[in-house]
Amino acid sequence: MNLPAALCALHHEVAVLYSTIARRFDLTLQQAELLVQLDTESKSFGELARLLGCDKSNMTGMADRLARRGLLERRTDPTDRRITKPALTDAGTELADRIRKDFGAAIAQRCANLSSTDQDQLTRLADSMAGALAAER
Amino acid sequence: MNLPAALCALHHEVAVLYSTIARRFDLTLQQAELLVQLDTESKSFGELARLLGCDKSNMTGMADRLARRGLLERRTDPTDRRITKPALTDAGTELADRIRKDFGAAIAQRCANLSSTDQDQLTRLADSMAGALAAER
């Protein structure tokens, strides 16, 4: 086994698991990822599009669909009125928390065969690799 | 940093990189993943759908689009004529090789800051984690 193949396989299995959890809440994978991204701090649609790796024009529809369900609302930046930042509602925050919790529980259950040391190593190395990839785009 | 968050971040960065490489060849991420899956061994559409984590009904359109470009062709299984297995053409095999090669080069370049030991560890742990996830779905 080589590193690219292992990373590709891991990416794919995580995506399938995350999709499965998203569907419990009638969300797509992309919607769940957007909700969880929003949970931490305030970001503009432009920043979110760059983080999610898609075009900014896609943010409109995605935000519309989540707003229609009462999970987020748009807020115009008072210092630059061109900028709109979505903010999670209470329901949105609660849902993002549940997604993160369910995903965390699923990972914990499935990595039970790894030693505590291996889990720590994987956390460190996955974080490092993700950082290296994020730095070059 | 915790393990679920690190895995999620890594999955997402790998997906963005893989999408970028797929687009060099006018492919979507899903088309590239299908091509690379096909490269190794013969699988039915049903098996492929399960591997890719999507419904079998999606395979028809995806195979059609790749077949239209001369990258694969359908072959009926002689032992059970209900089963259809897509097979890469020469052009499809060549393209799958280029995708795998480009992805491998990109990963090698971006993980240069990791020690050789860390790269080996990450390979082992990512493969183990992917296997654990794949085993439970």
Add this chain to the structure above:
DNA sequence: TATTGTTATACTCTATAACTATA
């Protein structure tokens, strides 16, 4: 009867280009 792949349908994601409001 059960299974495989296909079709029909509806919705979502995606990129491109043109547009508006604001700076």
Add this chain to the structure above:
DNA sequence: TATAGTTATAGAGTATAACAATA
């Protein structure tokens, strides 16, 4: 004039349900 978000459009991915061919 430049930028942020939106709109319009076309193509692709996705799940569900119903279907034909085969077992």
